[in-house]
Amino acid sequence: MPNAPTATTVSPMRRANHIWANSVWFLPLGIFALLFLLLPSIGLFIGSVTGGPHGVTLSYFGQLFQNQYLDAYKVSIELSATTAIVGAAAGVALAWAVVGGGLPGFLRPFFLTFSGVASNFAGIPLAFAFTASLGPVGLVTLFLSNHIGLNLYKHGFSLFGFTGLAITYLYFQIPLMVLLMVPALDHLKQWGEAASNLGANSWQFWWHIGLPILRLPLLGATLLLFGNSFGAYATAYALTSGMINLVPIVIGQELSGNVVFSPNLADALAVGMIVIMITVFAVYLITNRNEARWQR
Amino acid sequence: MKGSRVWSPIVGVVAFLYFVVPLVATAEFSVQEGPSHPFWAAYSSILSSPQFWSSLRLSLFMAVSAVVIGLVIIVPATYWAFLRAPRLQTWVEFISIMPFVVPPIVLVLGLVHLYGNGFGPLSSRPIMLMAAYGVISMPYLFRSVNNGLRSMDVRSLTEAALSLGSSWPRVLFQVVFPNLRTALLGGTFLVFALIMGEYAMSSMLGLNTFGVYMLLTGETRAHAAAALALISLALVWFLVGVMQAVNRGNVTIGGAR
Numbered sequence: 001m002p003n004a005p006t007a008t009t010v011s012p013m014r015r016a017n018h019i020w021a022n023s024v025w026f027l028p029l030g031i032f033a034l035l036f037l038l039l040p041s042i043g044l045f046i047g048s049v050t051g052g053p054h055g056v057t058l059s060y061f062g063q064l065f066q067n068q069y070l071d072a073y074k075v076s077i078e079l080s081a082t083t084a085i086v087g088a089a090a091g092v093a094l095a096w097a098v099v100g101g102g103l104p105g106f107l108r109p110f111f112l113t114f115s116g117v118a119s120n121f122a123g124i125p126l127a128f129a130f131t132a133s134l135g136p137v138g139l140v141t142l143f144l145s146n147h148i149g150l151n152l153y154k155h156g157f158s159l160f161g162f163t164g165l166a167i168t169y170l171y172f173q174i175p176l177m178v179l180l181m182v183p184a185l186d187h188l189k190q191w192g193e194a195a196s197n198l199g200a201n202s203w204q205f206w207w208h209i210g211l212p213i214l215r216l217p218l219l220g221a222t223l224l225l226f227g228n229s230f231g232a233y234a235t236a237y238a239l240t241s242g243m244i245n246l247v248p249i250v251i252g253q254e255l256s257g258n259v260v261f262s263p264n265l266a267d268a269l270a271v272g273m274i275v276i277m278i279t280v281f282a283v284y285l286i287t288n289r290n291e292a293r294w295q296r
Numbered sequence: 297m298k299g300s301r302v303w304s305p306i307v308g309v310v311a312f313l314y315f316v317v318p319l320v321a322t323a324e325f326s327v328q329e330g331p332s333h334p335f336w337a338a339y340s341s342i343l344s345s346p347q348f349w350s351s352l353r354l355s356l357f358m359a360v361s362a363v364v365i366g367l368v369i370i371v372p373a374t375y376w377a378f379l380r381a382p383r384l385q386t387w388v389e390f391i392s393i394m395p396f397v398v399p400p401i402v403l404v405l406g407l408v409h410l411y412g413n414g415f416g417p418l419s420s421r422p423i424m425l426m427a428a429y430g431v432i433s434m435p436y437l438f439r440s441v442n443n444g445l446r447s448m449d450v451r452s453l454t455e456a457a458l459s460l461g462s463s464w465p466r467v468l469f470q471v472v473f474p475n476l477r478t479a480l481l482g483g484t485f486l487v488f489a490l491i492m493g494e495y496a497m498s499s500m501l502g503l504n505t506f507g508v509y510m511l512l513t514g515e516t517r518a519h520a521a522a523a524l525a526l527i528s529l530a531l532v533w534f535l536v537g538v539m540q541a542v543n544r545g546n547v548t549i550g551g552a553r
Contacts, residue, residue: 025376026384028369033391033434035418036427040406041398047409094311102304116536117529118315120489124510125525129318131514132325132522139321171318174311231399234495238511248401248496255405255500263409270402277397 041274047267060268069250069269076230076247077276079162083169084225088218090170091177092185098178099185100192112182115175122172127238130168134159160240168235173225180221181214188213216287223284227277247273319529326522338523342513351509358498358505359491362429363484366437367473369430374441375472379450392438395431403428404497421501428497433487437480444479478542485539489532 048060063069097103098111133140136153145151158164188210195205233248242249242258247269253259254266329337342348370392377384395403407428411418418424453475457467495507510528514521 025372029373043410097304097307125528128525129322133318133321
């Protein structure tokens with residue numbers, strides 16, 4: 001640090017100036033993050049442990065363990081885990097088909113561009129697209145019942161429940177997985193060429209090379225997919241008209257005043273979501289850091 | 297790999313069907329307003345609706361505000377940490393990616409509970425939404441600013457400008473920003489793609505953005521909704537296309553889900 005003033009040569013006045021000149025550059029970010037990210041989050045935490053008749057209380061967190069709210073967390077976590085794991089598996093298979101040389105090379109840029117678009121095509125329009133396909137009078141539903149004789153809705157399928165929601169979420173989960181895994185798979189492909197030159201078969205390649213190399217990127221990407229769907233609101237709300245019991249939907253009911261319950265309870269639900277997101281992201285950062293070290 | 301030649305085409309075809317059929321179904325649905333209507337009826341009714349244009353304008357305005365807010369807070373901090381305070385780099389990055397752990401609905405709950413009951417200008421709903429969009433744009437803008445700074449010679453440019461007598465604001469606005477332009481385009485278009493369809497936060501704050509307009513349309517007019525879905529897809533395709541042309545291999549999580 002050539003510019004760092006030393007205590008012996010710089011007057012207190014100059015040092016004060018130096019600190020001031022430094023902090024001016026960080027003030028906009030600091031003030032904005034404090035006002036609109038940190039204080040609201042702290043406010044949620046304070047709200048979740050106060051408001052009872054006896055000052056500080058854990059009763060709102062206690063209420064999270066009542067059936068309805070516990071179930072909301074359960075469904076949210078199940079939906080995110082299902083779409084993360086299925087999305088990860090399908091995404092890796094698709095990415096490997098594109099990268100590994102099994103599909104013609106000219107398809108690669110098309111797949112990557114489309115993945116970028118589809119991973120951002122979410123929310124209300126995505127719900128509309130799936131209603132037009134798999135809804136009660138959707139194109140696919142009608143095709144299956146008219147030409148194949150399979151009436152999905154008579155067999156208990158509904159686009160507006162857990163399964164339908166999971167199928168819809170995969171539309172942005174799989175492309176995100178493709179984008180996340182293509183760099184690691186490009187790297188793996190070079191190993192694949194070396195392995196097959198040395199006479200390894202497919203099984204040996206995946207067991208001895210593919211899995212060890214991909215383990216951490218796979219775990220990291222799956223965690224990102226989990227987080228990606230855990231906070232999702234618009235797609236679920238539009239598809240189920242807010243009838244599915246997910247934590248974001250329950251919080252939204254309090255905010256829009258449709259269902260009367262304590263704001264402090266909504267705060268507790270929100271704090272629970274932040275805790276889960278921090279846990280998921282922390283595990284991601286730890287595995288990601290190890291990965292970066294391994295690649296060096 | 298011999299194995300991959302066998303199943304790769306199968307994976308490719310299944311994926312193609314899964315990704316293309318919903319779009320075809322939407323397109324088909326959007327042109328079936330009824331026998332007495334021309335096939336473009338749904339599109340012309342949308343394009344002639346004043347609510348469509350006003351909601352699009354509001355979302356565009358919010359997206360531009362979010363990008364401006366994001367740049368004003370992220371660029372100076374990232375630049376200065378990069379140039380003079382390397383120890384603070386981790387902190388700037390930490391704060392910038394923090395929005396990932398706060399889901400949009402949670403962020404808006406926090407803002408409404410903290411500022412909703414009167415807090416001067418902060419209790420205004422449009423300002424809350426602008427701030428919330430600024431928050432969700434932080435990770436994306438940080439990444440493009442950070443990549444941009446790494447790909448240019450910040451130190452030499454700064455020293456050259458200073459030794460020629462520029463003031464610090466001038467260095468920032470006439471040297472740093474112009475050199476970051478290309479890198480910033482990528483993040484900017486990504487933020488646009490996220491905000492143009494955003495629904496959760498704007499509906500909670502009672503503002504009629506494009507996302508809210510789409511949902512309200514879908515509740516009453518199914519064919520118009522399908523047409524809107526395609527218009528929205530075209531918009532995302534355009535924005536992401538520009539983003540990918542500018543910087544390759546950028547990945548998004550979070551946003552308008």
